[in-house]
Amino acid sequence: xxxxxxxxxxxxxxxxxxxxxxxxxxxxxxxxxxxxxxxxxxxxxxxxxxxxxxxxxxxxxxxxxxxxxxxxxxxxxxxxxxxxxxxxxxxxxxxxxxxxxxxxxxxxxxxxxxxxxxxxxxxxxxxxxxxxxxxxxxxxxxxxxxxxxxxxxxxxxxxxxxxxxxxxxxxxxxxxxxxxxxxxxxxxxxxxxxxxxxxxxxxxxxxxxxxxxxxxxxxxxxxxxxxxxxxxxxxxxxxxxxx
Numbered sequence: 001x002x003x004x005x006x007x008x009x010x011x012x013x014x015x016x017x018x019x020x021x022x023x024x025x026x027x028x029x030x031x032x033x034x035x036x037x038x039x040x041x042x043x044x045x046x047x048x049x050x051x052x053x054x055x056x057x058x059x060x061x062x063x064x065x066x067x068x069x070x071x072x073x074x075x076x077x078x079x080x081x082x083x084x085x086x087x088x089x090x091x092x093x094x095x096x097x098x099x100x101x102x103x104x105x106x107x108x109x110x111x112x113x114x115x116x117x118x119x120x121x122x123x124x125x126x127x128x129x130x131x132x133x134x135x136x137x138x139x140x141x142x143x144x145x146x147x148x149x150x151x152x153x154x155x156x157x158x159x160x161x162x163x164x165x166x167x168x169x170x171x172x173x174x175x176x177x178x179x180x181x182x183x184x185x186x187x188x189x190x191x192x193x194x195x196x197x198x199x200x201x202x203x204x205x206x207x208x209x210x211x212x213x214x215x216x217x218x219x220x221x222x223x224x225x226x227x228x229x230x231x232x233x234x235x236x237x238x239x240x241x242x243x
Contacts, residue, residue, distance in 0.1 A: 055134055056238060058127050062144065063234045065123040066227060069152070072117035073224040079115045080217050086111040087210045094197045094206075105187035108179060112171055112188075114213060116160035116220075124148045140233060147230050151223045159219050166212055170205060178202070 086107035093104060124144070127134060135141045175181065178196060181188045190196045 052136075055136055056242075058123075058130075058134060059234050059238050061123045062127065063231060063238065065120050066147075066231045066234070069117070069119045070224065070227050070231065072119060073220055073227060076115040076117045077217060077220050077224065080213060080220070083111050083114060084210065084213050084217065087206060087213065091203075091206050091210070094203065097197065100190075100193040102189075105182075105189045108188040108190065109181065109186050111209070112167065112175070114163045114216060116155060116163060116216065119152045119156060121148060121152070137237065140237060143230050143233060147226055151226055155219060155223055159216050162212055163216060166209065171209070174202065174205060 089107045090104065090111060092098065093101075132141050132145065135144070175188070178191055178199075179188045180191060196202055
């Protein structure tokens with residue numbers, strides 16, 4: 001191609017046609033510039049396409065991670081709601097002077113425990129290390145970041161710590177003194193049921209635990225709602241890419 005251009009230039013010079021030579025030279029320069037600009041445009045388009053493909057993959061990965069967190073949150077809510085029902089069952093039996101029933105042993109065992117789910121941060125941390133700007137939407141970046149950095153950490157730290165401290169500092173010692181636990185049968189029976197009915201400290205423990213567990217569930221429900229909303233937003237973005 002360049003040899004052809006060179007022969008044309010030499011022919012015009014030999015003919016002594018300066019005007020045609022200058023016009024040709026300008027045309028050749030314009031052609032080269034257009035070629036460079038076109039190459040740059042194609043390169044820019046390829047880079048943008050690669051960035052979109054990478055972003056889409058990140059969004060697919062993090063949507064899978066958030067979907068798994070949603071399942072864990074639902075499981076925690078189901079279990080904790082069950083423990084609340086057992087707490088209420090014990091309170092009713094004790095405060096209303098109802099007689100002891102062996103079925104209470106299941107309630108005395110289960111009500112002590114709660115689930116604050118271990119949520120996975122692996123994909124989010126990977127994207128964070130690469131750079132959250134790989135997600136093009138500013139609003140979506142903020143939404144994902146807030147979910148992980150605030151909501152998930154709040155559950156993992158604050159709520160779990162509340163449950164853990166109450167269990168370790170209050171529940172454990174009281175149960176050692178007043179109950180006999182049969183772990184393999186998942187039951188706990190009181191040493192003296194009638195004495196337990198008249199124990200104001202235990203009544204206070206039950207109501208305090210009910211408040212803590214209710215707040216835990218409220219917090220999980222709140223985070224679950226935000227998790228579902230974030231997942232929906234991500235999936236809408238993915239669907240746009242795949243159209």
